[in-house]
């Protein structure tokens with residue numbers, strides 16, 4: 001069998017690197033290389049930006065009507081549905097997520113395209129009738145060339161969360177997927193060409209961050225917007241690059257979500273969401289409910305049920321549709337998560353359940369208790385299936401515990417008390433607060449974080465503000481009547 005090779009996608013064609021450089025794409029479940037990937041250097045980045053710049057400056061993508069653009073995007077969405085399994089398998093082999101979850105990600109990615117294509121048609125302008133006999137209206141003009149840099153935890157879903165609104169609003173794009181998860185991005189670009197996207201509108205360049213494709217893309221002065229999802233430290237570096245070129249940047253960064261369960265909660269519901277919140281995608285989720293605070297009256301009962309549900313998750317081959325939980329995404333990440341488990345005892349903590357002794361790169365669903373609030377397990381984003389749990393007594397204490405973090409992406413509250421739910425919705429310092437649920441999204445709603453969790457919001461009109469240059473046109477409708 002000839003080995004699979006994954007190329008860049010530049011100006012409507014799949015190409016390998018000008019230098020011929022490649023890197024390995026390793027399947028974390030088998031720990032074997034399953035493909036080789038073009039390693040983008042300066043020349044490849046230059047070619048991609050040149051193509052995107054030309055496609056923007058010469059059209060027709062930015063000047064075509066939103067209806068025509070949305071027709072092409074709809075064809076891409078159809079093709080993605082036809083290639084659902086291929087796209088899902090690409091993410092499974094790249095990062096070990098269970099196939100059932102990867103299929104769900106593909107469906108969400110399709111929705112990203114259909115939603116933003118519709119939104120760009122219906123939210124194209126506002127009018128402001130003026131008393132003075134004038135009339136003002138807005139225009140949302142495409143910003144230009146967008147660089148989208150994606151992480152490895154939801155490779156296709158988070159790439160399309162950026163690429164779809166950027167394209168729907170008439171921009172041209174260069175997508176750099178994470179080095180661990182390149183496959184679905186190239187597949188997506190191939191499908192986009194088949195759907196009728198003009199050459200140069202959607203480009204993909206593979207490679208690493210520092211001194212590689214990521215850095216070269218973010219430092220290029222021909223770029224008009226950078227949208228980034230990844231670690232907070234990388235976000236700081238990218239913000240500096242964007243500020244040097246004075247361009248807007250959107251940063252969706254790390255999280256350390258608090259999950260607060262009150263005595264009056266529906267415990268079946270709370271347990272089931274708490275398990276999803278920290279063990280879905282093996283905890284490699286920015287929104288993970290990695291800090292669990294349970295009111296003392298139900299603490300013991302909740303923890304027994306939570307542990308039982310965590311231990312019941314089906315661990316296995318991610319390509320098997322019955323699997324609910326598989327390996328971490330890479331050996332490097334497995335080692336990082338392992339260092340947190342190794343230091344639990346030293347910080348006075350207890351491993352109630354889980355651990356990294358299941359073989360391969362698997363860290364079982366892990367529950368930690370008895371740790372002090374200054375332990376790194378409470379402060380750092382571990383980004384694995386590891387939850388720290390502790391009881392609390394009062395609502396004020398729960399709010400204080402939840403807000404005691406540098407991050408502020410999301411929080412969850414489980415209570416049947418309506419007033420309390422709204423009070424906490426206001427008091428929790430986070431971009432999203434979920435009440436009696438988790439992970440449910442409306443693509444019109446703002447999405448993003450405060451503090452170290454990021455800058456800016458995306459979703460609906462928030463994506464429009466970022467990916468366009470809003471303009472006001474003011475004209476006289478009638479004069480004085482003389």
Ligand code: NAD
Nearest residue numbers: 151152177178208209210214215230231234252253254286
């Ligand atoms: P990462 O920051 O290591 O890498 C993300 C991307 O940035 C990759 O494509 C990488 O190649 C690139 N990159 C790295 N250094 C760069 C540089 N100097 N210049 C330009 N590009 C560079 O993050 P990751 O490990 O891939 O992803 C996990 C992180 O992403 C976690 O912190 C997680 O919380 C966060 N995340 C946030 C959200 C959100 O919506 N807020 C969603 C998912 C993941």
